[in-house]
Amino acid sequence: MAKGRVGGVSDSGVLSQIFGGKEADMKQKNKLWTLFIVFLKIGTFTFGGGLVMLPLIQKEIVEKRKWIEDDEIVDIFAISQSIPGIIAINSSVFIGKKVAGIRGAIVSAFAVSLPAFLSIILIISLFSSVKDNIFVGKALRGVLAAASALIIVTSVRLAKSSIKNKFGYIISLISFLVIVVFNINAMWAIIASILIGLVTYVINRRRK
């Protein structure tokens, strides 16, 4: 398996242009294969909403393979939430493109969708009443309880690296409350943030 061996390559596209060699080509293929395996794993263990992917991405893409950094994950999720489409596909395309270009983007989107597709097809053809199974319901509650803990730990880490001042923490708190208490669509929170960002830009410029 290609696991872990392809992490340190800076840009194999350039390498292959310079050397035209087989080795660089192999590295690119290895990278695509690793992307496929990683996003297949992530797609398999994403239950419910796309944000359950966050701890998995943090572990597999940032910690193990060092393809991107903590700061960048926050940017990727921020953008994935503010453009059309679901977070799972948007973020995997984003990461795939960054790691291995357009081919990487396509491979990642395909890999992250495959488990959903296969498991639904399997269930339709094998069972008719999985959702009534009480064990499945309880197992799911266990998984989600653990997932919420994992997301909290990961986001504390991300908060430390991407929130720089008191103002940032206040914004985070407001965004949390607005979504939990008033159940507002994430898109509006992003639009409000863009406006606040523009206002702070104007204020900071005047001060200078």
Added chain:
Amino acid sequence: MFTILKLFLVFFKIGLFGFGGGIATLPMIFNDIQTFNIMSVKDFSDIVALSQITPGPIALSTATFVGFRTAGIGGSISAIIGFALPSLIIVIIVSSFFNKFKTNPIVESVLNVIRPTTIGMIFAAAFILFASSVLIKSTAGNTLFTNPQSLISIPALIIFVLALFFSAKTKINPIILMLAAGIIGAFVI
């Protein structure tokens, strides 16, 4: 063949205009598949419930399901590809712009607000997951102070606390942690 093409177009449209993550796109999916006339509200909510307990993000599982019910495996494939294609195109375009403009001072001050907002949203998502797994929906009004055990599932809370501990203090793989939580949950919750 016509149905398969139509599925592609319907899900392409949902992928193109569905803002705000998977769960926010579900009502849109339900509205748009009415043209196929195959599903009642109850059918659809069953599908959503099933999509929650199967691997993969909800919206993708639901798309596979709807595609299959409408036109078999070909329908599923066409729905998923239609759904993912707008994301693929938009993200590829946006990400190349993003790298160019990241250091622009206006973009930078906007990002300085969007980042904390996103962190807040992620905490909100964690809270909602916590509530749906650890809290028990009560029909008898607010009994949090009089009889807390009727509101909180103690086994689920213990799983939550253990997961919190292990992921903060050890380097355990999150997948293993979730699998363990699922197995334990099936027996003790």
